[in-house]
Amino acid sequence: MRQIIPSxxxxxxLALLTGIVYPAMVxxxxxxxxxxxxxxxxVVQSGRVLTxxxxxxPSMEYPHYFQPRPSAAQLADNRILVAxxxxxxxxxxxxxxxxxxxxxxxELRFGADQSPPxxxxxxxxxxxxxxxxxxxxxxxxxxxxxARNIPVESVxxxxxxxxxxxxxxxxxxxxxxxxxxxxxxISQENVHERQ
Numbered sequence: 001m002r003q004i005i006p007s008x009x010x011x012x013x014l015a016l017l018t019g020i021v022y023p024a025m026v027x028x029x030x031x032x033x034x035x036x037x038x039x040x041x042x043v044v045q046s047g048r049v050l051t052x053x054x055x056x057x058p059s060m061e062y063p064h065y066f067q068p069r070p071s072a073a074q075l076a077d078n079r080i081l082v083a084x085x086x087x088x089x090x091x092x093x094x095x096x097x098x099x100x101x102x103x104x105x106x107e108l109r110f111g112a113d114q115s116p117p118x119x120x121x122x123x124x125x126x127x128x129x130x131x132x133x134x135x136x137x138x139x140x141x142x143x144x145x146x147a148r149n150i151p152v153e154s155v156x157x158x159x160x161x162x163x164x165x166x167x168x169x170x171x172x173x174x175x176x177x178x179x180x181x182x183x184x185x186i187s188q189e190n191v192h193e194r195q
Contacts, residue, residue, distance in 0.1 A: 043181065053177055054130070063110055064147035065183065066140055068176045069132060070102050072123035098123075110143055131173040134163055144183065158182045 030038035041053040088095045102121040116139040119132070137159045145152035162178045165171075 043177075050181075051177055053175070063143055066132070066137060066144065066176045066179045067106075067110075067120070069120055069129055069136075070123045071128060116140065130175050130177050131164075132176055134159065134172045134174060137174050137176075137179065148183065155183075 027038075043050045043053060088098070099121050106116070106120065117133060117135050120136050120139075138156065141152050141155040141159065145155045148155075158179060159174055162174050162182060163172055164174065166173065
């Protein structure tokens with residue numbers, strides 16, 4: 001009996017500490033220091049959530065927008081159920097089959113003259129990656145300029161204005177979401193980020 005009471009006191013104390021106090025402190029710190037990020041990095045226009053800056057919706061088939069990499073995410077009713085890689089090895093026949101299917105689909109939608117880097121035919125590890133290489137973005141510039149009836153140099157300037165350099169991986173990349181928002185003329189001044 002002498003050990004039960006201290007054990008219960010310790011249990012209640014740890015339950016309060018780890019179940020209420022710690023989560024409340026982390027939430028408060030996140031909301032104070034990073035309100036935009038801790039609320040999902042949502043981009044809102046006219047009271048409507050357009051997207052999150054963290055993930056890209058897997059299906060974007062419009063020729064006047066930048067296209068992300070393909071997705072291995074499982075979808076239902078236009079919602080992402082499970083995000084993640086397919087984990088198919090290169091030795092698996094489905095790997096080559098998926099590659100050929102994605103390439104044929106891309107050429108069907110945007111023309112056989114469009115020849116993006118191969119990364120555009122392989123799903124990302126998360127399945128909803130918003131970033132593509134500068135080369136992949138540049139390969140889409142002509143199509144977007146034609147679809148929007150704007151100079152191709154304007155599209156290329158948007159790409160370079162939004163380019164990010166990852167010093168650790170030594171790669172230049174760009175966010176498809178940022179590019180498409182810029183193409184639509186949605187500036188940071190008139191996009192209300194939910195906090």
